[in-house]
Amino acid sequence: MSLNARAIAAIGAVVVVGAATVGTSVAIASDQTAHISHQATLTVGNSSTVAEPLCWNNGSPITEDLQQACQDKATQALKDGSLPTSDVVSSDSVGVGVSPNVAKSGWWAFTNGGSSSSGGRTSLASYAKGPTWSGAQQANKVLNASGTTLVTVVEGDKNSDNPIAVWYFQLKTQDS
Numbered sequence: 001m002s003l004n005a006r007a008i009a010a011i012g013a014v015v016v017v018g019a020a021t022v023g024t025s026v027a028i029a030s031d032q033t034a035h036i037s038h039q040a041t042l043t044v045g046n047s048s049t050v051a052e053p054l055c056w057n058n059g060s061p062i063t064e065d066l067q068q069a070c071q072d073k074a075t076q077a078l079k080d081g082s083l084p085t086s087d088v089v090s091s092d093s094v095g096v097g098v099s100p101n102v103a104k105s106g107w108w109a110f111t112n113g114g115s116s117s118s119g120g121r122t123s124l125a126s127y128a129k130g131p132t133w134s135g136a137q138q139a140n141k142v143l144n145a146s147g148t149t150l151v152t153v154v155e156g157d158k159n160s161d162n163p164i165a166v167w168y169f170q171l172k173t174q175d176s
Contacts, residue, residue, distance in 0.1 A: 037101040040109075040153040040167040042084065043136070045092040051084040053155070053165035061162035074168050078150065085170040090143065093136035094151075094171070096124050102155045103132045105164055109153040111171070113144030120144065124151065127158040139171070147173045 038056065042049045054077065055062055055070035062070060077083045088094065096109040106129040114122030122142045125134035143149045149171040156163035 037099055038155070038165055039099045040102065040169075041097040042086055042151055042169040042171075043093075043095045043097065044086040044088045044139070044171065047086065049084045049086050049169060051167050051169065053167050054083075055163075055166040057164070059164065061156070061160060061164055062166070063162060067162070070166055074166075077168065078170065083150075083168050083170045085172055087174045088139045088143065088149075088171045089174050090138075090140035092139040094124065094139050094142055095136035096134040096151065096153055098132055098153065098155070100132060102165065103128070103130055105129070105155050106157050107153065107155045108158075109134055109151065111142045111144070111149050111151050113142055113149040113171075125153075143171060143173055149173070 038053055039050055040053070042051075054074055055066070057063070057066060074083075094111075098107050106127060107125065108127045109124040111122045111124060112120060114120060122137075124137060124142065128134075151169040151171060153167040153169075154163045155165040
């Protein structure tokens with residue numbers, strides 16, 4: 001028994017409609033009815049934390065005045081514990097991912113921890129344009145001694161003085 005062109009087209013239409021239905025159902029079930037274009041994800045071991053940027057100027061560069069307000073906002077969020085937080089042990093691996101729109105602009109990520117030879121700042125992702133994942137590093141190399149390490153993700157062109165978006169995450173060191 002052979003399939004004719006009309007039967008093949010009908011099967012194709014059913015597959016397309018079925019895929020669209022499943023995709024829409026998944027979006028509705030996860031309460032995601034719109035594409036979110038600016039997210040960063042901190043991955044620690046087998047868990048991930050997704051966040052919107054703490055500082056964002058609707059896709060335009062963040063001016064110097066807004067950068068100061070952003071730093072003040074981040075300092076306050078750190079004090080009141082409202083930054084996205086992940087528990088970490090020294091044997092975990094730590095990595096950062098960004099959405100494709102962020103990767104298209106360019107991005108980098110770093111922590112305020114690490115060896116004293118790096119000035120206490122460790123790169124999780126050097127400036128990259130295109131890739132969406134930093135790769136994973138051992139936590140014991142990126143943590144600071146205080147038990148709380150700040151992870152900063154920045155979207156923007158490395159040749160510009162002003163970032164487009166900034167995310168902050170907090171790593172809380174747990175006993176191994």
